Amino acid sequence: MNDKPSDETESEEHIWAHGKSVSNFLSSDNNMNDERKEIIRQTLEFEIIDIRTYTGYKGDLLVEITTIDPDVTQSLKKIAESLGMETVIQKNIVMIYKIFCITPSSNTYDLK
Helix, strand or coil: CCCCCCCHHHHHHCCCCCCCCHHHCHHHCCCCCHHHHHHHHHHCCCCCCEEEEEECCCCCEEEEEEECCHHHHHHHHHHHHHCCCEEEEEECCCCCEEEEEEECCCCCCCCC
16 A cells, blocks of 8 residues: 555545545436436336336336236336337246336447
């Protein structure tokens, strides 16, 4: 370790600077868009198993909702599409449904 004291600006640049707010990290520059916030709010009114949000491999912004009720998937599909989101529904062999609500990211390029 270095016993030499570092100046404040040097520690501010380090990502793990003690006391630095998470909202100041570069990854926090892109806040969740309004469509994803709204679909999450409305999803919480239904019987679901899980909900996740992440960025897909093409940069699309996804909300993945898991449920065992096929009626819930149809209701959420209508809500998501009314918000301008694309939807994909998957069913596995044990009757667990996943609905993917997709919003394209305007600041990410498609892979070619």
